[in-house]
Amino acid sequence: xxxxxxxxxxxxxxxxLAVPAAAYVPYVQSxxxxxxxxxxxxxxxxxxxxxxxGATMDTAEGQQAARSSAIGLLGTLQAACGGDLNRVQRxxxxxSLVNSTxxxxxxxxxxxxxxxxxxxxxxxxxxxxxxxxxxxxxxxGACVEIELIAEIA
Numbered sequence: 001x002x003x004x005x006x007x008x009x010x011x012x013x014x015x016x017l018a019v020p021a022a023a024y025v026p027y028v029q030s031x032x033x034x035x036x037x038x039x040x041x042x043x044x045x046x047x048x049x050x051x052x053x054g055a056t057m058d059t060a061e062g063q064q065a066a067r068s069s070a071i072g073l074l075g076t077l078q079a080a081c082g083g084d085l086n087r088v089q090r091x092x093x094x095x096s097l098v099n100s101t102x103x104x105x106x107x108x109x110x111x112x113x114x115x116x117x118x119x120x121x122x123x124x125x126x127x128x129x130x131x132x133x134x135x136x137x138x139x140x141g142a143c144v145e146i147e148l149i150a151e152i153a
Contacts, residue, residue, distance in 0.1 A: 003085040006121045007074075015075040021139070027080045033092065034080045034150050040142040041068035050141040053134075054104030057143055062098065062106075066113030069146040073114075074121070081152050091118050091128040093149040099142065100134040107132040114146050 007014065020026055020037070027036045041049035049065045051057040057065075074085065081087040096111035098104075111132040118126035138145045 001123050003088070003121055010117075010120065012071060012074075014078055015072055017076055017079040018072065026076050029080060029152075032089070032151050032153070034077065034152055036073055036076050036080070036148045036150070038095075038097070038145040038147040039069045039072040039076065040138070040140065040145055041065035042072065043068070048140045048142050049144075051143040052099050052101060053106070053110060053143060054101035059106045059109050062110035062143060063113030065143050066096065066110050066146060067117050069144055070114040070117045073146060073148045077148070077150055080150075087152045088122060088125060088150055089153050090151040091122060091126050091148065092151055094118070094128050094130045095147045096130070096132040097135045097138055097145045098132060099136075099138045099144065102134075104134060107134045110144060111146070 017026060024037055027034055043049050049068060053062045078085050094114060096114065098107040098110050100107060111130065115130060118128065
């Protein structure tokens with residue numbers, strides 16, 4: 001399976017490697033593992049997708065935001081792979097932080113927006129371990145922040 005064929009079929013254009021907004025790097029490679037820093041979701045207008053699940057957003061919108069974060073992660077992963085996502089051997093782990101009210105309990109469903117996209121793009125290589133947490137706030141008021149660990153060839 002060619003990753004770029006999947007991206008084209010889904011009409012996804014990957015963003016360029018983003019410049020970090022604070023004192024960190026976008027990714028670190030250790031051996032064959034690449035650790036990607038957390039990525040915020042962006043709307044089509046380029047603005048950070050802000051909101052709080054259970055207050056100003058519902059689960060379906062949260063899933064779309066998580067999908068947006070996944071697209072940003074893929075852009076960074078592509079840079080970490082020297083420009084070739086076909087080097088990805090496995091998406092190992094996804095960690096998702098969901099800006100949510102104390103009573104919102106569907107963080108796992110919000111995170112599916114990311115996980116399902118990774119499965120569509122990478123097939124079995126996209127199946128991963130995962131954690132999803134509800135948090136009181138995320139930088140810039142974003143509704144979700146997702147980080148990823150991948151194994152590359």
